[in-house]
Amino acid sequence: MYVLAWGLEPVDRAAVEAACEQVGLPLETPDSGTPADHHRDDLLVAFLGAGAAGTAFADPREITASGAYVVTVQNAPNAKDTLRAVRSGSSFLMASPLGGERLVSFLTYLRDVAAPAAAQVLELGADGVLATPSASVQLTEGEVKALRALGDTSARIVARPELLRLTGEDPRDLLEALRARFREIGSGAQILKVPHMGFRLVGELRVETAAAR
Structure with a gap:
């Protein structure tokens, strides 16, 4: 933004x-x-x-x-x-x-x-680069897996155990790192904690597939 x-x-x-x-x-x-x-x-x-x-x-x-x-x-x-x-x-x-x-x-x-909806759109490249129209940043493998799980379905709540299973990393540290990435590229997207349920992405994730490159 x-x-x-x-x-x-x-x-x-x-x-x-x-x-x-x-x-x-x-x-x-x-x-x-x-x-x-x-x-x-x-x-x-x-x-x-x-x-x-x-x-x-x-x-x-x-x-x-x-x-x-x-x-x-x-x-x-x-x-x-x-x-x-x-x-x-x-x-x-x-x-x-x-x-x-x-x-x-x-x-x-x-x-x-x-934040306007257009400022909450995230572009995730097949190479793991997360971008907005203003900036981009390289994500780790764990960050990519966590973000894709959160963004696969709109308003989907992902439980902590599922994130741990998918990434093999502490979800708390991983999601805090993703929030920092969002700030780094000036995104209005957010990751919200849903008490006793898990986490939810507020925003839209657009994922580039390797075949589309």
Whole structure:
């Protein structure tokens, strides 16, 4: 996952940059001639200046169509501009100057609780490389087996004994390692513990077969 900032005042762009650094989310700031709606599938949220939102270079609807969020940042909020931003497709409205603590809490919530479905898609290559549109990482054999077991069926709960049988490794350590891999490649996918039952993958795993290469 990553964050996009387009058309912001310098003070607001600096605030978004600082919050992204604290939360651990990459930030991209395309120049004013680059359309903001040209983004990768794993975009989490785009911060758009009020003057930019709705222009030919930054249409909120084009961004939210993929599931990502749009925050319109207003210099002097008023009812007319707020209504225009909502009608143009913005997900949230924030007033300039942006507050650091509020941004950190907001980004943390989106990252950990409300990541778009497109940001929860994982691509697993036949060579054991796990990837998102932004990054990739090599998995161990045990990590591959555990992830494939979790992702074979949507919303499937895999019991701890089954993971142990499949991998021959401590499931607790293995799943913690997978969670770290998810963070490393900026994925919104999660592995949840289901009390007294096992573990479940929140996200979509797309597996490449050797024959498809």
